[in-house]
Amino acid sequence: MNVLPFPGRLLWKQLGGAFSPAVMPSVNLDQIANQENTMKDTDIKRLLYAHLLCIFSVILSTFIPSLFLENFSILETHLIWLCICSVFVTVVNLVLYSVVKPNTPSKRSSLTHKVARFLKCCIYFLVSCFSFHVIFVLYGAPLIELVLETFLFAVILSTFTTMPCLCLLGPNIKAWLRVFSRNGVTSIWENSLQITTISSFVGSWLGALPIPLDWERPWQVWPISCTLGATFGYVAGLAISPLWIYWNRKQLTYKNN
């Protein structure tokens, strides 16, 4: 059986490798349940701090550049902001996931394997950027004008969605498909990943709505409203997911078994 880089190591071992969430564990001792709950709470706490750091990085990316760059504003020097925001979020994500380590290190931890894995991640990221770009064009973005803007939008959307996936799940398409199908999540990290990713997509989707309005505001220009929508969606997802998981933690323990 193909072993996925699987989160929630302890749970996994305790449940004797019951992979599928649909299969209910037959042994459900009180002791295990208690342990599980405390695990859950500490995990949720870590998740919350991690997400707060991510939100902080997004906010910082709007303020720090203005200290070094003259005439910096999100709307007027939008492309610069996009780059900076994307870099900030990437760095913070990488650092966070390497510190928190919610996922199992793979069995083969040789250097070549790590390098190969890293290269694979880079390729995946680039592919996701280009496919987002293609989707935007299919959605009606101009083909030739504003290529750079469209591409940077694709980059920032990839940063919000593909990057955390790569950090958490690695370059493993099967795991991605599992996480993003219904009832497929197996840990709170994956659950929060699902929420932030979907909210980023929904945010950028909603961001396209005000473009046809005739208010003639600077933020209605393609792709500013969409990038802002994606950012707001990402931040909202980050803020909501720990809370949502906390509130639903009773049901989630069942689901995630």
Next chain:
Amino acid sequence: MRLGSGTFAVCCVAIEVLGVAIFLRGFFPAPVRSSSRPEHQAEPPAPEPLAGASSNWTTLPPPLFSKVVIVLIDALRDDFVFGSKGVKFMPYTTYLVEKGSSHSFVAEAKPPTVTMPRIKALMTGSLPGFVDVIRNLNSPALLEDNVIRQAKAAGRRIIFYGDETWVKLFPKHFVEYDGTTSFFVSDYTEVDNNITRHLEKVLKREDWDMLILHYLGLDHIGHVSGPHSPLIGSKLSEMDNILMRIHTALLSKEREALLPSLLVLCGDHGMSEAGSHGASSTEEVNTPLVLISSAFGRKPGDVRRPKHVQQTDLAATLAVGLGLPIPKNSVGRLLFPVVEGKPMREQLRFLHLNTVQLSKLLQENVPLYEKDPGFEQFKMSERLHGNWIKLYLEEKGSEVLLNLGMKVLRQYLDALQTLSLSLSRQVAQYDIYSMAVGAVLVLEVLSLLLLSVPKALGPAAELDVPLSSPLFSLLFCLTLLVLSAVHVVVCTSAESTCYFCSVPWLVASGAVLLMAALLCAIVSAVSKTGVSTKHAGKNLAPSSSQWSELDLLILLGTAGHVLSLGASSFIEEEHQTWYFLVSTLCLALCQQVYRSHFLGNKEDPQCSSYADPGLKLALPTQRDRAKGCAVLQDNGAHVATSAFEQLGDAERWMALASPWAVLCCCRLLRALNQTGVQGAHRPDLGHWLTSSDHKAALSVLAALSLLTIFLLVQRRCSPMSKVALALGLLGVYCYRAAIGNVMSPWQRGNKDISKGIIEARFVYVFVLGVLFTGTRDLLRAQAAAAGTRARPVGLWEIHSGLVLLAALLLRPHNLPVLVSSLLVQTLMAKFVWKPLSHDAAEVTVAHYWFGQAFFFFQGNSNNIATVDISAGFVGLGHYVEVPAAFLTTFATYVGPILWASHLVNYLSSEAGSRSSLRHACFCYALVGSIPVSAYIILVTSLRYHLFIWSVFSPKLLYEGMHLLITAAVCIFFTAMDQTKLMNS
């Protein structure tokens, strides 16, 4: 009585059509119009009445003024001139108003207080309704009789500077003009400087008779910062200065001229306290009207409040002042103070001309005009006038003449007032009562449809429609009584002139009966669902989590589209909404396809790629049995995956690629026709193709498209219709070659362009032939009662007949739209709908969305100007109303019609459940009627919106037309369903 949900939906949509028709009739009151066209204007002016003999004065009276300058200041409110602001910022004008030789009035504008209708009102004297726009098919030029046209015909030289609207309304009427756009609202200095810079030169010149200046700056300030902004003051002083310059220049010129000149200061509409305009508040309606001329007597300085007059009165006054006939459709009356200084005979002559014109208009528009008090007064004053002339010609004593003259004068003025009032009352208001009746009917139908969703989408697809019990219930009788009482009260109240009161009482009582019956049906449906939810209340909660993404998207998309209709920009850019929704739909389908490809073969906990809200609501027993998603997995996801697994390898790849192919198709089509308002000017492929330089490319494209159409359509046709189709498509190319759209390969150098009547009729023969074959096959299959396989063949032939007709009517550069619509239909049916086994409701909504998107892909928009009228002349030598209207409608709605006909084909060729056609019919009726009903409410509440005539009203007409198409489609569905029932 038990009804199939399809039949039920048809009944509902039919009632809805009736409701919308009543609403439209109330929303667009018929305008007051003279029947004679403005082209035949050789009509001599009415001669002076004379008792017994005929008068010697039959020509028009000479002009009163040599030069006329009209200074129109946009959004000039009456208190800007006559109020405290006027005293403070417009000292010169105030001096003229109070002490100078001038007449000042407060002119009332009628809503919509928007510039273009107001200019029309000022120059034609009529009250423009939206129906004019339809009648002229949005040709921007003003075709009605108006002062400018008359002046031009009389050889006056007119110069215009200001708002572009004038240049569009009166093309080629001005000897010199400079239009400024009112596009940049934030600019309020440049727009006015662009006008003022010409003044210096023009005022020195002698080669003009009429000068019109339209200043926009004040309006822009109002829009940006409201009527109390400090900018208003400086703008008013600027305007005051301009007025002074013009007045002094005119006065200095007058010394050489024989006749005095006239300076008119007016506004087109006012400004609300918020700074906008369009509605009917006092601030928006009242505008100043100041007439300045040395011909008027100087006033002794008594400051009275200016008299209230109508804005339409200016047209008649200007016509009289310039010695022109009064515009035929004018409902205004001459501003009497202007002619007060003239001799009695001339005064009476002017008043007589005006009264004759008004009474003619009355005769043509009011059937019982003889009973109108105005008309009686007119007849009496005309008789008195004749007597007076007789006395005058006999040169009786001046005292008697004067007294009698004064009497005639008063009589005339009374008659004018009454006539003008009764004419303008005909058009001024929305007919709220008819609108309310229509809206109530439509809303009742919609709520009935919504309430019956769970039943109608249930597995039986049948509804209980209790006919007898509600009809005799107490509630029904009470409602009927109340509604009849309301009808009688409204119709007998004195000042109402509404359409719904003037229909025959049988029709009216029928409508009232319908309203009451619908109300009872709603009440009984509500009570039933209340009972059933009480029973099944426990089970309703878990079902919501089982909705698939597609269902969620469909719901959100429908709701979002309906909400977007409230914003004018979203209506202008509605195509963007549909493109966006269709793209999202493709992505959602893509996700489903990928999921069933990659996860389908695993034992996988996904609950449903298949969910039917109606089914779930209607199946409480099954749900009881089923915990979580077990049942749905059994009958839904499992079926889906197995159906998907049946596909071969190549087909699997096709299934994975087809959503992307559809997306690419849509993106290419987007580039074909730019539509809407913001993007309309952008270059697109359609323009590139139609330009004469690229005729070769267009010809190749058209030929290729026709070939592809043949290849796509022929696979399911019988050999006979294959041949007919091929010949028909060849005929389409011949037709396009004959009228010179594409190059013809066999007639090189033959340049003469015919109307292509023979070719087009050749195609029509095949269209009819194919349609006939299809219908015959259908009927034969029905008669044979065994041929469940023959029926789709007949249906497909009907579809291909429609495709052939579309190919003929669509312009050649739009043939790719047809091709890709066929391509997308085939791809989706084969690789998405069938393998994923979506249920009828989802497929129907998806087809509806695609139909809407293709409506816009072919270049349509929510503006009347984009309707391709040339389609109505294909194969017709001259204009014949019924076929032309039919062909134009078909060509405009090709997208929705073809997608609906494909839906019928798909659903009846699928040997699915018996009820799928009924489900589809019901869903189609529902998604078609939700936007219309919501839009009717929106339009009613926005009826004083700034863009009501330019944006909302055309959309209302489109919605009405679309509902008609929906009704036709639903009838087709039900007919198919009935034949199917007879077969089985």
